[in-house]
Amino acid sequence: MAKQKVDEQLIIKESLKLFRSKSYHTTSMSDIAKACGILKGSLYHYFSSKEQLMMKVIETVHKFFKAEVFSIAYNEGLDVFERMEKMMARAEKIFIDEETGSVDGNIGVETALVIPEFRPIIQAFFADFIKAIKHLYLSEFEEPKANGLAIRAVSEIEGSLMLARVFNDKKYLQKTLKRLIKRIEK
Amino acid sequence: MAKQKVDEQLIIKESLKLFRSKSYHTTSMSDIAKACGILKGSLYHYFSSKEQLMMKVIETVHKFFKAEVFSIAYNEGLDVFERMEKMMARAEKIFIDEETGSVDGNIGVETALVIPEFRPIIQAFFADFIKAIKHLYLSEFEEPKANGLAIRAVSEIEGSLMLARVFNDKKYLQKTLKRLIKRIEK
Amino acid sequence: MAKQKVDEQLIIKESLKLFRSKSYHTTSMSDIAKACGILKGSLYHYFSSKEQLMMKVIETVHKFFKAEVFSIAYNEGLDVFERMEKMMARAEKIFIDEETGSVDGNIGVETALVIPEFRPIIQAFFADFIKAIKHLYLSEFEEPKANGLAIRAVSEIEGSLMLARVFNDKKYLQKTLKRLIKRIEK
Amino acid sequence: MAKQKVDEQLIIKESLKLFRSKSYHTTSMSDIAKACGILKGSLYHYFSSKEQLMMKVIETVHKFFKAEVFSIAYNEGLDVFERMEKMMARAEKIFIDEETGSVDGNIGVETALVIPEFRPIIQAFFADFIKAIKHLYLSEFEEPKANGLAIRAVSEIEGSLMLARVFNDKKYLQKTLKRLIKRIEK
């Protein structure tokens, strides 16, 4: 590791890692500070509270998915099937830790929901997720149908993500992603 | 027998309520004691630790689902469609709080991933869930196919449960359950 | 073990074992109850408090040493050397656990001294210990000298008992006891 | 540097006082914090646990004895008798509280037998104590004899320390120390 210049981005990156693997509640500010190579007190120069930090983390994830995953759905240069294929491939890469092969959580959505402040940003994330997939289905289906299919797709992804974590087996997720791609083909 | 204010069952019941609405980590032993009308220390008469208590809670939920939900899948007195219909109806009732209409968290899933001791019991729960649904699919499909469909069904249920919580709208769950019933029909 | 009829004596016996191996402060009433095969609350039928129990334990040890060890010093049927020899042999047997060969503490005198109520009974014990040895020395030495030698002997025994425990090696004690016997011989 | 009320050394010093007068088990972290003028939680800035603190305390005592007492035995500038005399005088000053005149407990000996982590450090302390006295005896006696005499000397010191505490009378210790000095003379 290079001698890290600590900045907001680094803190968010390290927090995300910890929140994903250990969940929000079992990650302490101390853990985060240690991961960043600074002291606990110094975190408060960048973020006024742990909740604030978490919100920035969720927003960052949201932006990242927007730029790296959801955007693919709107890429006019590819056909619908190609877009779905690419999107699912990208999502897979993000959800599965390249080094360990283990499946990382979605920042512990379940736990996060306990804190009301987090709800709107989590909602925004999933709304965009659904919207992107719906955009693809709209090429083939009418409005209410396309929306339902998108919700179902996101449900399947999130549910299989959970099973993958519970059983410590990325296959659960991978099969779902493949199935979703095929479903477009028809 | 001595003066008896509470018993194991009451503590488990109150803990379950709290764990479902507030999550494991944000529920303190103090909260539980208060809900039971006893003092913190008295809880340790019944359960040697918070983790122990949580395990009993998960086991209780597991047993309850076995008796009240999964068992329906094996009821030879009904046809396969009726069984699925009944099962989903029963699950719906359990997942949705009758009084508030809000969707409760799926106890422990989050913690299972953080506290290793919980993992096996959570796995057992989902294994039984998948098995029950697979049993229904086996009337129509061969072994590997039936298993895949069951995993997919559980994924959809869990994923839509999550969306229902995120958006505070039970419809997400209800639509999924209905869809699963219809899927059998065909 | 035969089905123990619980009585004061049994409780004292089991407490002594625990206090000697684990010390007063790290032995809980629960530990004692368990060792006796009864419930915590039942202990209070026999002893009004943990301190009360400890006092009875010390007194019992005192009486036991009086009857089994110190009395030997006053046995006119033996010569002084024989008495010392027998006394030390008896003490050795008591201090060293026959089964494990490990050296048991003196009910944790150090710890016990923290509680003022225990002091007089502990003093009485050591006063009698010194008196018995002094009685032997009086056959050869005058009053102040005999007393000094006895105090020194008890110091050596207690000090080497401590070293034996610290180094987990009964040799420290055994050598001291042998030396004390030889010292009489001259 | 930040606002500084206490430092590691102060905490160790205050802990030592308390452990010596009240023993490890009856001294709470709260007691220590109070003695240092800080809050309980702040102690954990300096020591990660009570056991850790105790270990540092024992080590500090050990170092102190090494520098202030045991070192005297190796002082080539003095003859053997002078060294023993000085060493015993120094030890006396340490064992007897100057203000109260009472004999303080020998920190940790009791706990060493109950908390396994402490045993090695307590053993190291006594090994060094024996070694120092043995060094003096080696000027007059051969190897095995010198060792035996040193062990005996330490036994006498520790045993009389205990009697001094039991009878609340420093004479027990003082006489032993004097006797040990005289024993060299001959």
Next chain:
DNA sequence: AATGAATGAGAATTCATTCAT
């Protein structure tokens, strides 16, 4: 006598946060 549920005070420890330097 015995039970065992309940108490209530107190233990060690954790942690988000503040703030003087």
Next chain:
DNA sequence: AATGAATGAATTCTCATTCAT
């Protein structure tokens, strides 16, 4: 910006003791 000492409230857990049955 950064430090790191200090806070103070909360957390899990322990334990001697009480008492209705």
